[in-house]
Amino acid sequence: MAVVTGRPLPDRTFFRGGAAALFWVVAAAVPLVFLGTFFAWPVLTLLARGVMTDGALDLSGFADVLSRDRTWRVIGMTLAQSAVGTAAAVVLGVPGAYVLYRCRFRGQGLVRAFVTVPFVLPTVVVGVAFRALLTDGGPLGFLGLDGTFTAVVLALVFFNYAVVVRTVGALWARLDPRLEQAARALGAGPVRAFVTVTLPALGPAIASAASVVFLFCATAFGVVMVLGGVDYGTVETEIWVQTTQFLDLRAAAVLSVVQVAVVTLALAAATASRRRQERALRLQTDSLVRQPLRLRPGADLLPAVVTAAVVLGLLVTPLAGLLVRSLRTPAGWSLDNYIALGTTGGANALTVTVWEATANSLRAAVDATVLAVVVGTLVALIASRRPRGRTAKRAVGLVDALFMLPLGVSAVTVGFGFLLTLDTPPLDLRTSPILVPIAQAVVAIPLVVRSVLPVLRAVDPRLRQAAATLGATPGRVLATVDGPFLVRALGLAVGFAFAVSLGEFGATSFLARPDRPTLPVVIFRLIGRPGAENYGMALAAAVVLATLTATVMGLAERLRTREATG
Amino acid sequence: MAHTATRLVRTGVVAVATLALTACTLTGNGDETAGDGTDSAPAGEDSSAADTEDGGDSGGTLTVVTHDSFALSEELLSGFEAETGYTLETVAPGDAGALVNQLVLTADSPLGDVVYGIDNAVAARAVGADVLAPYTPADQPASADAYDLGDTLTPVDMGDVCLNVDHRWFAEHDVPEPQTFADLTEEDYRDLTVVTNPATSSPGLAFLLATVDEFGEDGWQDYWRDLDANGLKVVDSWSDAYYVDFSGSEGAGERPIVLSYASSPAAEVPESGGEPRTGALLSTCFRQVEYAGVLAGAENPRGARAFVDFLVSTPVQEDIPGQMYMYPVDDSVGLPQAWRQHAPLAEEPRAVDPATVDANREDWIAAWREIVVG
Numbered sequence: 001m002a003v004v005t006g007r008p009l010p011d012r013t014f015f016r017g018g019a020a021a022l023f024w025v026v027a028a029a030v031p032l033v034f035l036g037t038f039f040a041w042p043v044l045t046l047l048a049r050g051v052m053t054d055g056a057l058d059l060s061g062f063a064d065v066l067s068r069d070r071t072w073r074v075i076g077m078t079l080a081q082s083a084v085g086t087a088a089a090v091v092l093g094v095p096g097a098y099v100l101y102r103c104r105f106r107g108q109g110l111v112r113a114f115v116t117v118p119f120v121l122p123t124v125v126v127g128v129a130f131r132a133l134l135t136d137g138g139p140l141g142f143l144g145l146d147g148t149f150t151a152v153v154l155a156l157v158f159f160n161y162a163v164v165v166r167t168v169g170a171l172w173a174r175l176d177p178r179l180e181q182a183a184r185a186l187g188a189g190p191v192r193a194f195v196t197v198t199l200p201a202l203g204p205a206i207a208s209a210a211s212v213v214f215l216f217c218a219t220a221f222g223v224v225m226v227l228g229g230v231d232y233g234t235v236e237t238e239i240w241v242q243t244t245q246f247l248d249l250r251a252a253a254v255l256s257v258v259q260v261a262v263v264t265l266a267l268a269a270a271t272a273s274r275r276r277q278e279r280a281l282r283l284q285t286d287s288l289v290r291q292p293l294r295l296r297p298g299a300d301l302l303p304a305v306v307t308a309a310v311v312l313g314l315l316v317t318p319l320a321g322l323l324v325r326s327l328r329t330p331a332g333w334s335l336d337n338y339i340a341l342g343t344t345g346g347a348n349a350l351t352v353t354v355w356e357a358t359a360n361s362l363r364a365a366v367d368a369t370v371l372a373v374v375v376g377t378l379v380a381l382i383a384s385r386r387p388r389g390r391t392a393k394r395a396v397g398l399v400d401a402l403f404m405l406p407l408g409v410s411a412v413t414v415g416f417g418f419l420l421t422l423d424t425p426p427l428d429l430r431t432s433p434i435l436v437p438i439a440q441a442v443v444a445i446p447l448v449v450r451s452v453l454p455v456l457r458a459v460d461p462r463l464r465q466a467a468a469t470l471g472a473t474p475g476r477v478l479a480t481v482d483g484p485f486l487v488r489a490l491g492l493a494v495g496f497a498f499a500v501s502l503g504e505f506g507a508t509s510f511l512a513r514p515d516r517p518t519l520p521v522v523i524f525r526l527i528g529r530p531g532a533e534n535y536g537m538a539l540a541a542a543v544v545l546a547t548l549t550a551t552v553m554g555l556a557e558r559l560r561t562r563e564a565t566g
Numbered sequence: 567m568a569h570t571a572t573r574l575v576r577t578g579v580v581a582v583a584t585l586a587l588t589a590c591t592l593t594g595n596g597d598e599t600a601g602d603g604t605d606s607a608p609a610g611e612d613s614s615a616a617d618t619e620d621g622g623d624s625g626g627t628l629t630v631v632t633h634d635s636f637a638l639s640e641e642l643l644s645g646f647e648a649e650t651g652y653t654l655e656t657v658a659p660g661d662a663g664a665l666v667n668q669l670v671l672t673a674d675s676p677l678g679d680v681v682y683g684i685d686n687a688v689a690a691r692a693v694g695a696d697v698l699a700p701y702t703p704a705d706q707p708a709s710a711d712a713y714d715l716g717d718t719l720t721p722v723d724m725g726d727v728c729l730n731v732d733h734r735w736f737a738e739h740d741v742p743e744p745q746t747f748a749d750l751t752e753e754d755y756r757d758l759t760v761v762t763n764p765a766t767s768s769p770g771l772a773f774l775l776a777t778v779d780e781f782g783e784d785g786w787q788d789y790w791r792d793l794d795a796n797g798l799k800v801v802d803s804w805s806d807a808y809y810v811d812f813s814g815s816e817g818a819g820e821r822p823i824v825l826s827y828a829s830s831p832a833a834e835v836p837e838s839g840g841e842p843r844t845g846a847l848l849s850t851c852f853r854q855v856e857y858a859g860v861l862a863g864a865e866n867p868r869g870a871r872a873f874v875d876f877l878v879s880t881p882v883q884e885d886i887p888g889q890m891y892m893y894p895v896d897d898s899v900g901l902p903q904a905w906r907q908h909a910p911l912a913e914e915p916r917a918v919d920p921a922t923v924d925a926n927r928e929d930w931i932a933a934w935r936e937i938v939v940g
Contacts, residue, residue, distance in 0.1 A: 049671070070935070128805065128806065128809060128810060131806065131810045135811060135819060135820065136820045137819065137820040225766065225802040225803070226801075226802055237766075244663055244664040244667055245663045245664075245667075245765060246927070246928055247670060247671075330836070331837065350637075351637060415659075416667075419671060419672050420672065423672070423675045424675075430657075431629065431655060431657050431678075509634070509660065510660055510664075511659075513655075513656070514632075514634075514636065514657070515656065525634065527805045527809070528635075529891070531833040531834075535815075535816045536816075
């Protein structure tokens with residue numbers, strides 16, 4: 001069970017009163033300043049360009065843009081894609097969380113790491129991999145899915161499956177199994193015990209995962225562009241078109257406001273459902289409760305079959321297609337495409353070799369991860385408090401919602417906003433390489449918060465009260481009660497932040513300097529050039545990116561397991 | 567209790583390690599940044615010394631704003647740096663459309679000194695927004711006159727966006743290859759063509775403009791209706807069309823007619839030599855011309871002018887085909903052999919006046935969407 005130290009410490013004045021208050025002020029200030037500077041200010045500046053005419057507020061754009069049929073078609077398509085995509089990811093992901101985090105079987109660590117790979121692949125590669133399978137004449141062409149709504153939804157599930165599995169799994173692994181066992185002992189069937197005991201306990205994690213997935217779906221860009229073709233434009237793709245192609249900032253601003261409204265409503269709904277369900281759970285700090293996978297009907301057969309079908313059918317197939325094609329060259333099967341990664345491509349398609357770009361990606365990812373984990377953990381610590389006062393309660397709720405917004409705002413808006421705001425010293429960062437990790441961290445912070453928060457929230461507040469009553473200072477309560485839970489959740493947070501940063505393309509493509517491109521940027525560039533050599537290199541580089549991600553996630557996983565059993 | 571203590575120590579260690587890592591990487595990155603500025607910038611130590619010692623007229627940084635396809639040989643760029651004493655820095659904030667939009671947005675606080683990569687479909691917007699300062703290189707090649715767009719833009723290179731066909735497919739199916747726009751609406755060519763979306767891809771826009779040129783401002787809509795009815799496929803990006811749907815390149819696509827470039831066949835020559843497996847339909851080409859210009863409010867206008875001169879100099883013009891898949895604007899420089907043999911430019915390319923494009927682009931794309939998307 002969780003650690004409660006009973007003995008008062010000699011330095012009990014340390015961190016008391018003023019010091020504790022100071023800690024929380026700093027804890028709140030760091031994230032606010034960071035996201036204020038690198039998110040709110042740039043975004044609001046760009047939006048202001050869209051709604052201000054000659055220094056006066058001009059809202060006529062709203063009436064104009066909202067009276068277009070196309071706008072409503074685009075909004076409807078966004079909601080439909082996000083709702084169906086989220087529902088499918090949750091329905092398929094919950095059995096996956098059970099099989100991969102609650103049970104144990106040989107090779108589980110590998111499978112866990114593998115399911116995260118799709119999440120960080122650059123969308124342009126995934127789009128081509130999916131389309132190569134689904135197009136007329138492709139291996140799955142007979143399904144007739146190319147350019148359909150179903151194809152877009154499948155790809156959204158492909159990307160977001162890991163979010164549900166990992167977020168729900170992290171909580172499930174620590175859920176005290178005795179509650180469900182008690183229900184079973186009292187005569188409930190496995191389904192009834194699951195529905196009445198386990199499912200409600202998982203509620204917060206499911207709501208949390210669903211809200212993140214909904215945001216990802218509602219702001220999905222590359223995958224919709226490639227797979228949906230012209231028929232399935234969403235608010236996000238429309239903002240991109242209006243901003244980068246037409247420079248119609250008025251229309252882009254209106255659409256951004258619509259997007260934020262949709263996202264805010266989704267978050268509010270998620271928060272409300274989480275509130276209803278939230279309770280202190282009986283958590284184990286050590287995940288020693290995993291049981292062997294039992295492959296018989298009535299036991300784990302159904303979730304195991306569902307998970308195997310998703311992993312093999314939806315995740316392995318496109319990735320295997322990618323791998324196979326990366327080994328194909330005009331001269332037959334060979335490793336030439338991989339050998340070429342040490343070059344700058346056919347006719348010097350690149351400014352650096354793919355390996356140099358990989359090093360750039362790793363460097364940026366380390367910095368982005370540190371930024372995101374520090375800021376995200378502080379946000380999670382604040383949002384997990386349960387103050388008594390009403391205003392304080394509201395403030396905590398607001399913090400929680402506010403820091404999810406970066407997921408709901410288009411990368412184009414943030415990227416263009418940077419150009420407008422970060423142009424004067426000391427923040428003259430427009431051409432600085434540090435902008436890339438900063439932009440990636442902004443995207444990763446909400447994921448860190450979502451990974452850490454459910455675990456912190458589920459800590460029984462009575463533990464904190466008991467520790468305080470027994471004389472522990474607030475700092476010591478934090479270190480000894482929250483600390484052990486935090487450390488375990490951090491493995492997941494670090495893994496996610498690193499993976500997101502490695503794969504981030506939207507903002508990076510605007511900000512990366514040509515002499516320091518990241519791996520997704522060079523993949524995009526290679527695939528945009530004619531010639532078998534460049535195409536083969538793009539696929540090989542995509543395989544490298546996928547392998548890198550799987551390795552990083554596997555390491556994060558091991559780190560966490562060792563911590564948890566140590 | 568001992569257990570707890572161990573755990574506390576471990577937590578502490580993790581925390582300290584994290585902090586150390588933070589400091590370490592961020593500084594590392596900072597050093598790296600400084601290092602990279604000099605290491606990867608071709609002129610290396612010399613120019614960085616110039617940078618610090620005399621930030622005056624003959625030294626300092628020159629920031630080139632360009633699109634994401636910019637590339638020139640290292641030797642040429644380092645030669646420029648050595649000759650002028652400037653340290654080159656490039657920023658590439660997206661494709662040609664995004665590039666111009668960013669320049670317009672940042673007109674009050676320019677992103678750099680000189681821009682390369684504004685094309686004729688977006689040129690009028692840049693000129694209209696006054697983001698460029700007048701400059702014409704003294705030795706601008708005579709063949710560039712045909713693409714003159716006023717005294718702020720200097721033509722550097724060009725390329726033709728054309729339909730490409732898969733020779734083998736047509737031979738195997740015993741169907742004659744199409745020759746004109748009108749052919750594509752014939753029954754013989756039903757379900758055979760894939761193009762890109764003009765709202766999201768620059769070749770897509772070029773192709774739409776080519777049809778405007780062919781059928782007139784009031785006639786292209788009917789043509790697209792017929793194309794759509796004849797099983798046209800529209801995808802969002804060039805790579806998607808060329809590598810997935812097209813039968814003549816890497817993908818095992820089903821469609822033998824794709825929107826690409828006049829230079830693409832040169833990349834499809836088999837390694838064993840011989841004829842390329844694809845060809846361009848030269849009657850369908852829209853000419854894209856790329857321009858350079860000095861940015862208004864540049865911190866280093868002298869360097870900016872030197873860079874424009876550099877771009878139209880013979881060595882750079884010769885370097886362009888191999889690096890950027892574009893044709894030099896100077897018709898007196900030699901082309902690579904594969905280009906001479908397999909990638910001729912159209913003799914009478916399609917064109918639409920840039921000002922007309924700028925005035926109508928959004929309306930045309932909206933109309934196009936109504937027709938093709940419905």
